[in-house]
Amino acid sequence: MNESFARKRLFTETHRRRPYTGTARPRLLGGQALAAAQRLSRSTMQPRVLGYIQFVADLLSIGLTGLLAHSLVADAMLGPMQRAGAVWMAALCVTFLAKLLGGYGFRRMRSLRKGLAVGLVSLGGGLLLTLAALGWAGMPMSTLQVWGLYWGLAAGGLMGVSRVAMRARVHHLVRAGILEHRIVLVGGGADIEPLIREIDRERGRGRRLCGFFDERMGARSPATLAGHHKTGDIDDLVEFARLAKIDTVIIAIPGASQARIRELLARLFVLPVDIRVTEGTEIPDYSRKKRSKIGPIGLIEIYKRPIGGFAAVEKRIFDLFFASLAILMLSPVMLITAIAIKLDSPGPVLFRQKRHGYNNKPISVLKFRSMYTDLCDPTAVKAVRKGDARVTRVGRFIRRASIDEFPQFFNVIKGDLSMVGPRPHATAARTGDIVYDQIEQAYSARHKVKPGVTGWAQVKGWRGEMNSMEKITQRIEHDLYYIEHWSLWLDLKIVLMTPVSLVTTKNAY
Incomplete structure (x- = not known):
């Protein structure tokens, strides 16, 4: 099944x-x-955060000591670009080996003996591979031996100190209940x-x-x-x-x-x-x-919880990159929209609405105001319908084109939203006399990941007015499919499909 x-x-x-x-x-x-x-x-604090810190510390320790050790070798022949390339290749090789051996896992960092053993084995293996490659390329073996000795001693000392410090930090965080x-x-x-x-x-x-x-x-x-x-x-x-x-x-x-x-x-x-x-x-x-x-x-x-571990870091980097790019590219459109809203009707340009966020936590989502100020519905108890008298002239256009959602890119930068995820519904949103989360018990499962500016349901046509149980059920099923099948490639696909869906979808008012 x-x-x-x-x-x-x-x-x-x-x-x-x-x-x-x-x-x-x-x-x-x-x-x-x-x-x-x-x-x-x-x-x-998640243990993986300390793993990333240890990874960066190792990378810098090996890279900087490699450059320093090379400067101490009298007959070194590598030019600046060759030297930098060799040193950072060795740093990546050592950290990759340490990663394979679990050196950045919580169990290794918690045990000083195991952490030091993994660090030294990775350092020895990475340096030997790098120096062997340089020897094969023609660098004198006597020079490589001196450089490798200086480099290994300096890098090993720094890696040892960083692991002692990390072990002490882990012990403190565990006792404080933070880790x-x-x-x-x-x-x-x-x-x-x-x-x-x-x-x-x-x-x-x-x-x-x-x-x-x-x-x-x-x-x-x-x-x-x-x-x-x-x-x-x-x-x-x-x-x-x-x-x-x-x-x-x-x-x-x-x-x-x-x-x-x-x-x-x-x-x-x-x-x-x-x-x-x-x-x-x-x-x-x-x-x-x-x-x-x-x-x-x-x-x-x-x-297992969705989008955890390093995948969460990848998704956050994806969000920051595309949200920043969207703000940069769409800033002229947002400026023109803000002016049009101000000229069309009195009131603020932006509108804040409480919506369900990650783990069911309420978040405040930004939108361009599309309704008359005295008729705004911050709780979304009454869904906007076709020809709704509460919507302004400018509001009809920006809602149809989803321009009213553009300020939510700032929510992505803040961390309340993701670029891609289940669309966040207002906390009291409903269809007729039924609150959304009463239609399907699976509704709350949408909150296991961070909500998004766009989503799988939206690009598949389930966007706009949800005026029936069937429509909300379809949206929820698409959201659950996204959670089960998440990948960065799926996020990229949805981002690329979103502009097309804005043109083809007809039920957004």
């Missing part, structure tokens, strides 16, 4: 509608859960006590148990286990995970049936977290099935 289809079916099978009350019904955390979430609300991998458990009773103790044992390595959640009551699920208090039920977990910035949810219910696991996954899938189950549990066919361990306890990875 196709993985994307299986995930959609998972939501359909457990779909539960809620009566319309005017706003989405929030889950109110209990006092203990809320207090714990507030203590954990400060953002943590940690936050985990919550689903389950209760004596069966999960060994897992709780193993996670607590690895607290010094950056793992932290933030609570366990269970819907059962009574003796089967006591309120306290291994020194930890039960934090709530599964509905509490969803809100708690968003507030506390949880990284991994582990379903620890030994012997749970596949139907039970699927029901839990349907409720947890809206979260941008890794989801794992303990070994011995029946798992759905579409699971990733990647294995890992916490101590002796085996885990199976069901779902």
